[in-house]
Amino acid sequence: MRITVIGCGYLGATHAACMADLGHEVLGVDVDQEKTAALAEGRPPFFEPGLARILERGVGTGRLRFTDSYADAAEFGELHFLAVGTPQRPDGRADLRQLTSAVGELAPHLRRPCVVVGKSTVPVGTAEALTGMLRQLAPVGGAASLAWSPEFLREGHAVEDTLRPDRLVIGRAEGDTRSAAALREVYRALVLAGVPTVETDLATAELIKTAANSFLATKISFINAMAEVCEAVGADVGQLADALAHDSRIGGQFLQPGLGFGGGCLPKDIRGFAARAEELGAGRALAFLREVDGINVRRRERLVELTVRACGGTLDGRRIGVWGAAFKPGTDDIRDSPALAVAAALRERGAEVVVYDPRALDNARKTFPGLEYAESATAAAEGTDALLHLTEWREFGAVDPAPLAARVRAARLVDGRPGLDLDRWRGAGWTCDVLGRGEPRPETAVPSPDGKTEVDV
Numbered sequence: 025m026r027i028t029v030i031g032c033g034y035l036g037a038t039h040a041a042c043m044a045d046l047g048h049e050v051l052g053v054d055v056d057q058e059k060t061a062a063l064a065e066g067r068p069p070f071f072e073p074g075l076a077r078i079l080e081r082g083v084g085t086g087r088l089r090f091t092d093s094y095a096d097a098a099e100f101g102e103l104h105f106l107a108v109g110t111p112q113r114p115d116g117r118a119d120l121r122q123l124t125s126a127v128g129e130l131a132p133h134l135r136r137p138c139v140v141v142g143k144s145t146v147p148v149g150t151a152e153a154l155t156g157m158l159r160q161l162a163p164v165g166g167a168a169s170l171a172w173s174p175e176f177l178r179e180g181h182a183v184e185d186t187l188r189p190d191r192l193v194i195g196r197a198e199g200d201t202r203s204a205a206a207l208r209e210v211y212r213a214l215v216l217a218g219v220p221t222v223e224t225d226l227a228t229a230e231l232i233k234t235a236a237n238s239f240l241a242t243k244i245s246f247i248n249a250m251a252e253v254c255e256a257v258g259a260d261v262g263q264l265a266d267a268l269a270h271d272s273r274i275g276g277q278f279l280q281p282g283l284g285f286g287g288g289c290l291p292k293d294i295r296g297f298a299a300r301a302e303e304l305g306a307g308r309a310l311a312f313l314r315e316v317d318g319i320n321v322r323r324r325e326r327l328v329e330l331t332v333r334a335c336g337g338t339l340d341g342r343r344i345g346v347w348g349a350a351f352k353p354g355t356d357d358i359r360d361s362p363a364l365a366v367a368a369a370l371r372e373r374g375a376e377v378v379v380y381d382p383r384a385l386d387n388a389r390k391t392f393p394g395l396e397y398a399e400s401a402t403a404a405a406e407g408t409d410a411l412l413h414l415t416e417w418r419e420f421g422a423v424d425p426a427p428l429a430a431r432v433r434a435a436r437l438v439d440g441r442p443g444l445d446l447d448r449w450r451g452a453g454w455t456c457d458v459l460g461r462g463e464p465r466p467e468t469a470v471p472s473p474d475g476k477t478e479v480d481v
């Protein structure tokens with residue numbers, strides 16, 4: 025099939041390369057010529073494991089090409105995927121300008137029947153609005169139909185998630201068999217491989233995506249809320265999470281306590297979803313998402329607090345090493361990165377902060393020029409009063425804490441993520457403060473047998 029993918033960011037570039045890998049003829053479209061030039065040479069403009077290989081393969085076979093021309097895209101495609109960004113507006117709602125602009129640019133060139141398929145994460149009702157726009161602007165009128173097939177890929181696993189997804193969602197207007205048939209044809213190899221397919225209406229398709237991300241965010245914030253309680257009583261949230269994970273109804277995925285979620289999706293999607301529910305008069309149903317967000321933000325504050333405490337109550341004149349800048353390992357994406365939010369907050373409060381990340385340093389440097397950057401994990405630790413582990417890259421787990429202790433000003437570790445063998449660090453002379461594993465606070469209230477609560481002082 026001849027496919028275009030409009031928007032060549034993390035989602036679109038991966039989707040385009042994977043569709044070519046499935047045997048389709050693909051044209052990637054982006055207004056950023058620097059990006060399309062790099063992609064056309066088989067070079068991804070960002071780090072995504074496995075992408076370079078299939079990109080090169082697609083470009084090499086000639087099945088995968090790139091352009092900045094909507095006219096060429098309209099001429100070429102039988103099916104057009106919309107994979108542009110829907111970032112967060114200052115009021116929390118999704119900014120749909122890239123999406124409306126993509127449809128606005130493409131539609132006037134559509135002169136033959138085709139299907140336009142949204143993949144971006146959008147507020148429910150967007151697909152219906154875009155359907156009206158498409159009908160109005162496309163010379164071919166109703167012969168250009170609009171469908172929604174949300175994407176569930178994770179950065180860092182984007183290729184495998186696209187080629188072996190957990191499910192496919194096909195959202196189409198009532199009676200629109202053409203769109204559904206076209207999408208089944210595009211995804212034929214995946215359907216044949218047994219990937220479950222949910223065919224539904226447009227609104228449900230849009231909601232499935234925001235519901236999935238909201239559930240994942242809620243699960244993370246649930247365990248981080250437990251961490252807050254553990255910190256208050258001196259319990260261990262790591263063991264608590266492990267024990268919960270043995271219950272197959274709960275499961276251990278996304279139950280990892282720590283610095284919480286960041287990135288270009290989860291934070292903005294829960295805010296956008298809550299805002300959309302309010303517009304629809306269903307705000308109360310999603311009021312809990314505000315708390316999910318609040319718990320997540322408090323993790324960052326707690327980490328700053330732990331660092332101040334580890335530094336003896338002040339950050340003045342203190343040098344802090346930060347391991348991690350990406351919002352999670354396996355990516356160079358720093359959008360809403362918890363690690364950089366903490367680094368910036370410490371800098372703001374007077375500390376000298378030096379950051380190291382295996383992949384995200386270039387992006388971090390551009391966005392946070394006020395921080396210092398080091399070229400290795402060891403260099404970032406050199407001469408510091410506290411070392412913070414904020415993104416769980418595997419290479420940090422491999423660092424030997426014993427020689428490192430000799431290179432710092434004070435061997436204090438503040439750990440916000442899994443992956444370090446803390447017994448080994450403690451054995452090497454480090455003091456370790458870990459999120460969710462606090463000392464009991466002296467003012468901890470002790471429930472008395474008669475049901476009243478006393479304060480144990």
Ligand code: UGA
Pocket residue numbers: 145175176177178179180237240244277278279280281282283284285286287288289290351352353
């Ligand atoms: C997320 C979803 O997982 C994808 O299914 C979805 O397609 C994507 O958003 C999107 O909407 O495009 P992604 O943003 O790549 O994917 O990142 P995740 O792997 O979901 O991680 C999100 C954040 O949660 C990271 O900061 C990670 O460190 C954090 N996290 C994850 C935790 O703090 N604890 C956990 O147990 C798991």
